[in-house]
Amino acid sequence: MNAMQPILTLTDVHKAFGETQIIRGVDLELRAGERHALIGPNGAGKSTVFHLISGHYVPTSGRIHFDGHDIQGASPQRINRLGLARSFQITNIFPKLSVYENLRLAVMRRHGVQNTLWRFIGSYPKVREETERLLEQVRLAARRDAIAGELSYSEQRSMEIAMALASDPQVILLDEPMAGMSHEETDYAVELIKQVTQGRSLLIVEHDMDVVFSLCDRISVLVYGQVIATGTPDEIRNNQKVKEAYLGEEVAA
Template identity: 70%
Template sequence: MSDAILSLRGLRKSFGPTEIIRGVDLDILHGERHAVIGPNGAGKSTLFHLISGQLKPSAGRITFDGQPIAGRSPQAINHLGLARSFQITNIFPKLTVHENLRLAVMRPRGLQYTFWRFIDRDAETRRQTERLLELVRLQRRASTLAGEMSYSEQRSLEIAMTLACDPKLILLDEPMAGMNNEETAYTAGLIREVTKGRALLIVEHDMEVVFSLSDRVTVLVYGQPIATGSPDEIRNNAAVKEAYLGEEVAA
């Protein structure tokens, strides 16, 4: 599809004789928020690993922003403008919020950790770090150790770190996991705000978040998409109800 930022064609992944991803064709459009849902063991995290370079596909093509990326390293894919956060927070708990973000800003600019003592003199690094702090509303927590913050604040920090490379596509893997209702609502609003103008691919189990946040939804079952459509189309799809959503959708 010509307006796709990410295209998957015939994507497969096997571990020995076990095929986890069994032929995925999927397009993620420029600027859209696209959710992937499915039961446990459907292959959602494996799919993310393939897209972001943690795993190499057994077969098929992955094209990002017009370039083939299947088999490239995570670093090379990130440099093209694809950023990912994981199910488990990927922060430095013994560094402050500001220091975590400063490291994230330094990385795509090719600045080494040996410049740490001098980096505060760099106006562009300071400017970008402060912008990200403001974007995720963590200005008041800048000097707090990341490991001392609440889980939702840590996820906000990780989202800010993901944005440090100014990505064209963001992959979020279960960002609401372990949150209460208030934290979930806050994080969903934050994701909606910071992904304006960017493509988002998200794996999430909270159906309320999925249906309120996404432009389109793909349902993955046993490593294959069984439906892709708008939230209303997925909510009312009989095959999806039978295979995954069941009475939750009706409710």
């Protein structure tokens, strides 16, 4: 796919819960191979957009097009099989299993052997090889036998990114991956995300503007359920409407 072509497109997407309109006509385009941030104030609807893209919510109206497929209303499992994976604001792991076991389960799902008895899993060398590769890719090989619930927060988020990568997706959605991290942990996570998204498309929700401006090729700003601007980091930084609605003069400067 041409790097300028959209791999994911939202067209006039609406979502209402009863009489309450949350998403009010969102148009959004993620290009193949780009890193794209969706930013906006709390309550703007960013996580709702992620839920709509990943199949956890069904749009009230509008179209969501992913890699040649209309996916509005499709199940999360089907969307994942088509090549889209996501993480959540809250770390989503099996806390009593080891790092290796968590990642192996994610790889097993991709190969359709998640219901195989564990004593027979040794007969699937590809599962073992891919699990080992993921551990190396997210720099957790030294922590493979650690219990997931005992990892540091940043290590848990790294593991969750690995679990998203287990399906070998074309598009990765990350929902506030830096939340709760120290400055040092954030720097580590940014470099990790840069590495693992090479050759993939990334759509990220993130409140840390330093991360957004340094990581992303383009940025879309969501305010009250509508995208008010899309552009490069410099274009968004200097957009007067965005300054007034979200960034503020001081941050934008």
